[in-house]
Amino acid sequence: MPELGKKRKGLVCFECGIQATQAHHVVPRILGGTKTVNLCAPCHSKVHSPHLLRTSELTKIGIQKRREKGLRTQPTPSFGTKHVNGVVKIVKKEQKIIRQMIAMKEQGFSLRRIADHFAKKGLKNRNGKPMTHGNVYYIFRRL
Numbered sequence: 001m002p003e004l005g006k007k008r009k010g011l012v013c014f015e016c017g018i019q020a021t022q023a024h025h026v027v028p029r030i031l032g033g034t035k036t037v038n039l040c041a042p043c044h045s046k047v048h049s050p051h052l053l054r055t056s057e058l059t060k061i062g063i064q065k066r067r068e069k070g071l072r073t074q075p076t077p078s079f080g081t082k083h084v085n086g087v088v089k090i091v092k093k094e095q096k097i098i099r100q101m102i103a104m105k106e107q108g109f110s111l112r113r114i115a116d117h118f119a120k121k122g123l124k125n126r127n128g129k130p131m132t133h134g135n136v137y138y139i140f141r142r143l
């Protein structure tokens with residue numbers, strides 16, 4: 001592990017703020033990296049710990065932290081469904097609209113024309129704004 005050079009002594013760890021003893025290459029040198037950050041030995045060992053670099057472990061930790069903060073941990077449900085107590089439920093009214101959109105597309109209507117039709121009827125997207133062709137595109141994409 002690269003030790004800090006004499007010019008860099010006295011610097012603090014990038015992660016925890018205590019005395020830094022090592023320089024960590026952000027991009028590995030073998031891949032052409034030249035920039036380093038100062039780290040203490042414990043933080044440097046955490047960076048290189050195999051169990052911390054697994055995406056699945058990091059995802060689980062991130063989800064748990066979001067739950068603790070009371071933030072959403074599930075993806076936004078697609079149009080025609082909603083989450084109720086962690087279970088995906090069908091929204092019959094929205095399913096009917098999707099069937100109408102499919103029928104219009106089969107008749108040769110463009111996405112913009114379909115969106116305009118439903119926007120004129122007052123249909124709102126998940127953000128409470130009038131339906132757009134982009135919303136219709138994503139509805140068809142998720143089918």
